[in-house]
Amino acid sequence: MIPVFFTSSTGNSETAAKKIAKELGDAQIFDLAKVGVDAIKNHDKLIIGTSTWGEGELQDDFEELWDKFADIDFSGKTVALFGLGDQDGYSYNYCDAMGLIYNQVVQNGGTVVGSYFDGDYEFEESVAYKNGRFVGLPLDEDNQSDLTDSRIKSWCGEIKESF
Numbered sequence: 001m002i003p004v005f006f007t008s009s010t011g012n013s014e015t016a017a018k019k020i021a022k023e024l025g026d027a028q029i030f031d032l033a034k035v036g037v038d039a040i041k042n043h044d045k046l047i048i049g050t051s052t053w054g055e056g057e058l059q060d061d062f063e064e065l066w067d068k069f070a071d072i073d074f075s076g077k078t079v080a081l082f083g084l085g086d087q088d089g090y091s092y093n094y095c096d097a098m099g100l101i102y103n104q105v106v107q108n109g110g111t112v113v114g115s116y117f118d119g120d121y122e123f124e125e126s127v128a129y130k131n132g133r134f135v136g137l138p139l140d141e142d143n144q145s146d147l148t149d150s151r152i153k154s155w156c157g158e159i160k161e162s163f
């Protein structure tokens with residue numbers, strides 16, 4: 001079973017988590033605000049997704065969990081990330097939170113799989129964009145909800161192999 005951990009303010013990341021779990025098959029979703037970050041410690045292969053708020057900031061629940069999250073030893077863990085954001089309204093901070101999480105996981109010894117890019121994104125800057133690809137799967141329910149299902153399908157195909 002692959003756990004799909006998420007936090008979400010308006011439900012978009014939760015819906016995405018459900019779709020990802022369905023696409024993967026043997027997966028289960030967990031709201032980190034309810035189960036707490038310690039739940040992450042029990043798994044070697046996991047998925048984490050959340051949205052970006054403010055201007056390039058963590059979603060509120062994630063923000064509250066951040067200190068404990070930043071203490072997790074990720075060595076030996078393989079992590080795939082997804083992020084929700086608005087590339088038109090927040091073009092200079094698109095899905096930054098996914099990048100902040102990536103940086104912390106890598107700093108704490110984790111392996112991140114599932115980088116993603118397709119030619120349909122229109123944004124200026126993102127902490128989650130490194131060397132021509134995003135560090136995980138960025139989704140945009142505000143502007144490109146029509147692309148969400150195909151993006152999830154393609155990304156899940158890739159991470160299934162990495163897992």
Ligand SMILES: Cc1cc2nc3c(=O)[nH]c(=O)nc-3n(C[C@H](O)[C@H](O)[C@H](O)COP(=O)(O)O)c2cc1C
Pocket residue numbers: 007008009010011012013014050051052053054055056057059084085086087090093094095096140141142
């Ligand atoms: C006040 C506000 C600030 C936001 N800031 C950002 C941002 O900095 N970067 C970004 O990519 N999206 C930003 N968004 C867009 C949300 O991340 C997006 O709507 C997302 O789908 C919400 O997901 P959730 O319902 O799981 O929280 C912002 C939205 C609002 C309303």
